[in-house]
Amino acid sequence: xxxxxRPVLSIRDLRTSFQHEGGMIKAxxxxxxxxxxxxxxxxxxxxxxxxxxxxxxxxxxxxSSARILSGEVLLQSGxxxxxxxxxxLPPDGRLMxxxxxxxxxxxxQEPMTSLSPLYTIGSQILEIITTHRKVGGKxxxxxxxxxxxxxxxxxxEERIDQYPFQLSGGLRQxxxxxxxxxxxxxxxxxxxxxxxxxxxxxxQILDLLRRIQQENKLAxxxxxxxxxxxxxxxDDVAVMYLGRVVEQGxxxxxxxxxxxxxxxxxxxxxxxxxxxPKSRLPTIDGSVxxxxxxxxxxxxxxxCPDALPGICxxxxxxxxxxxxQSRVSCYRAETTQ
Numbered sequence: 365x366x367x368x369x370r371p372v373l374s375i376r377d378l379r380t381s382f383q384h385e386g387g388m389i390k391a392x393x394x395x396x397x398x399x400x401x402x403x404x405x406x407x408x409x410x411x412x413x414x415x416x417x418x419x420x421x422x423x424x425x426x427x428s429s430a431r432i433l434s435g436e437v438l439l440q441s442g443x444x445x446x447x448x449x450x451x452x453l454p455p456d457g458r459l460m461x462x463x464x465x466x467x468x469x470x471x472x473q474e475p476m477t478s479l480s481p482l483y484t485i486g487s488q489i490l491e492i493i494t495t496h497r498k499v500g501g502k503x504x505x506x507x508x509x510x511x512x513x514x515x516x517x518x519x520x521e522e523r524i525d526q527y528p529f530q531l532s533g534g535l536r537q538x539x540x541x542x543x544x545x546x547x548x549x550x551x552x553x554x555x556x557x558x559x560x561x562x563x564x565x566x567x568q569i570l571d572l573l574r575r576i577q578q579e580n581k582l583a584x585x586x587x588x589x590x591x592x593x594x595x596x597x598x599d600d601v602a603v604m605y606l607g608r609v610v611e612q613g614x615x616x617x618x619x620x621x622x623x624x625x626x627x628x629x630x631x632x633x634x635x636x637x638x639x640x641p642k643s644r645l646p647t648i649d650g651s652v653x654x655x656x657x658x659x660x661x662x663x664x665x666x667x668c669p670d671a672l673p674g675i676c677x678x679x680x681x682x683x684x685x686x687x688x689q690s691r692v693s694c695y696r697a698e699t700t701q
Contacts, residue, residue: 370440371398371399371400371440372399372400372401372439372440372550372551372583373398373399373422373437373438373439373440373468373551373583374397374398374399374436374437374438374447375395375396375397375398375399375418375422375435375436375437375438376396376435376436376437376438377394377395377396377434377435377436378392378394378395378396378418378421378432378434378435378436378437379392379393379394379395379432379433379434379435380392380414380417380421380426380430380431380432380433381430381431381433382429382430382431383429383430383431384429384656386656387656388431389655389656390607390655390658391414391417391430391607391655392414392417392418392421392607393606393607393608394435394608395414395418395435395604395607395608395609396609396683397418397602397609397612399551399583399585400583400600401550401581401582401583402577402578402581402582402583403583403584403599403600404577404584404585404586404597404598404599404600405583405584405585405586405598405599405600405601405602406586406588406593406594406597406598406600406601406602406615407585407586407587407588407601407602407604408588408589408590408591408594408601408602408603408604408630409589409603409604409605409630410589410605410648410651410652411589411652412606412652412654412655413604413605413606413607413652414604414606414607414608415555415587415604416473416555416556416587417430417607418587418604419470419553419555419585419587421437422437422450422468422553423464423468423470423553424450424451424453424455424460424464425455425464425470432451435451436449436451437449437450437451438450439463439467439468450463461495462496465492465495465496465547465549466495466496466547466548466549467547467549467550467551468549468550468551468552468553469543469544469545469547469549469551469552469553470544470553470555471537471540471541471544471552471553471554471555471557472540472555473555473556473559474556474559474560475533475536475537475539475540475559475560475561476533476536476560478540479528479536479539479540480528481527481528481529483527484524484525484526484527485512485523485524485526485527485528485531485539486505486508486524486525488543489508489511489512489524489539489542489543489546490504490505490508492543492546492547493507493508493546493547495547496546496547496548497547497548505524507546508524508542508546509521509524511542511543511545511546512524512538512539512542514542514545514576515538515539515541515542515545515572515576516538516568516572517535517538517539517542523535533560533561533565534561534562534565534568534569537557537558537561537565537569538569538572540557541557541569541572541573541576545576545580549582550582550583551582551583551584551585552573552576552577552582552583552584552585553584553585553587554573554584554585554586554587555587556587556588556589557569557570557573557586558570558588558590558593570593570596570597573586573597574597584597586598591630591631591633591634592634594615595615595619598615599614599615600612600613600614600615600689601613601614601615601618603618603624603626603627603630605626605652605663605664606652606653606655606658606663606664607655607663608663608680608693609683609693610624610626610627610664610692610693610694611623611624611626611627611690611691611692611693611694612690612691612692613687613689613690613691614689614690617687617690618690619631621687623686623690623692623694623696623697624664624692624693624694624697625664625668625669625670625694625696626648626664626668629646629648629669630648632646633645633646633647633648648667649667650666650667653666659677660677660678660679661675661676661677661678661679661680662676662677662680662681662693662694662695663680665677670696672695672696675695676695680693681693681694681695681697684697
């Protein structure tokens with residue numbers, strides 16, 4: 365959500381399922397999001413809420429058991445006024461392959477395993493450059509060194525010929541960011557970019573992403589379960605639960621005037637330096653249900669302390685706009701402040 369009128373990427377009613385021996389498992393159940401240039405959309409929620417599946421659906425890199433049942437992923441066209449629906453393109457077609465890694469880039473969740481151990485980091489970056497840009501081998505190598513230097517990797521002229529196992533976790537993550545930038549994207553999706561990194565390195569990676577976004581005017585989608593990272597990095601926030609966006613809006617309103625019980629519980633689980641010493645950190649009772657055992661009605665009602673008996677379990681609440689650029693799906697939306 366943003367004050368800008370025309371998002372660079374619009375996701376509308378996206379529904380993705382996975383084939384299982386027991387039937388189809390619903391992973392995304394009508395996800396709608398807007399992504400704007402030069403702004404950061406933070407997508408937050410517990411593991412299993414559909415954050416990464418959303419990113420992979422946009423990129424069309426789901427595995428063979430997945431099916432996108434309906435929806436639209438509208439990318440603003442660089443050649444005309446009409447947006448391009450990525451879901452209508454063959455996932456392995458020439459146009460989709462030019463967009464994937466070109467106009468939209470993805471930083472994968474796990475830097476320790478996302479890089480191929482069989483090739484140098486330079487060869488992996490060069491592959492992206494030569495795929496999406498018309499340059500020769502020498503120029504491509506110079507560009508790869510430039511991107512390694514841009515993301516803060518020391519001695520890039522030497523590092524470019526090293527293998528991933530020769531790099532620390534922080535340097536591998538920086539390499540992943542360099543690979544994403546190599547295609548000169550308009551939209552950068554960072555899927556848990558600080559996973560498995562120590563807190564100092566996490567802060568450096570987040571600072572790097574912020575600087576890169578500002579310098580290149582990128583639209584950034586930041587997928588995380590860390591509300592502190594969302595508060596620090598995001599302009600807009602979408603809270604997901606069990607394949608649905610239950611609340612979305614500007615970051616200040618989400619943090620100071622949350623309407624959905626799940627959003628409020630996520631915020632309460634953030635450690636507070638003002639808390640009483642040795643006091644227990646608030647937690648959310650229960651866990652995210654398996655999508656195959658999706659509850660009826662509002663998917664959060666079995667864990668919700670504010671559930672309305674006889675109402676919440678019957679049918680899912682409709683999404684309502686409770687403030688400019690702010691929407692929530694909750695039966696208590698009108699009475700909760």
